[in-house]
Amino acid sequence: MNKALEKDFETLIQNNEFLIWKVCRVYKKELQDRQDLFQEIVIQLWKSYPGFKGQSKVSTWMYRVAIYIAIAGLRKQKNFIQFSEPDNLPSTAGDVQYDDTKDKQLGHLYNAIAQLNEVEKAIIMLYLEDKSYNEMEDILGINQGNLRVKMNRIKDKLKQIIKP
Known part of the structure; x- marks a missing residue:
C-alpha cells in the first residue's frame, strides 16, 4: 500500500x-x-x-x-x-492508549446495557450517539419502523433493569 x-x-x-x-x-x-x-x-x-x-x-x-x-x-x-x-x-x-477513568462515571448505564442482546446494544449505542433513524438504518440494515419499535422496547427494558 x-x-x-x-x-x-x-x-x-x-x-x-x-x-x-x-x-x-x-x-x-x-x-x-x-x-x-x-x-x-x-x-x-x-x-x-x-x-x-x-x-x-x-x-x-x-x-x-x-x-x-x-x-x-x-x-x-x-x-x-x-x-x-x-x-x-x-x-x-x-x-x-485508552483512558478508563471516564468509563467509571458511566458504569451504571453500561452495566444495564450489558444485559441487552447484541442488536439492542447496537441500537442503544447509536441512539445515545444521536444518530438519526436514517443513519441507524444504514448502519444496521434494519428498517426505520422496526428500529422505532425496538427502541421503545429497549427503553422499557433499560428502565426495568435500572429500577432500584
Missing part, C-alpha cells in the same frame, strides 16, 4: 478512535478485552479501507464494521476474539 493511503488511514483512526472505543465499551466489560476488540476492529477497517468508496459517511462505515466485528466475535466464541494481523498495517494505527 502506498504511504499516502497509510497516512490517511492513521488520521482517520485518530480522528474517530472514540467511536471505536464506544463500540468496544458496549460489547466488552474488561479493559483488556476492549483493547483486543479495538485492535481487531482497526485491522478489519484497514482491510476494507481501500474498498471504501465514500458512498456513505465515514462514521456510518466505521460503525458498520465495528458493530459487525463486535457481534461476530461474540457469536464465534463468547470470550475470545480471533486475532490476525494483516500485512502492511500502519504501524501507529492500533497503538492508541
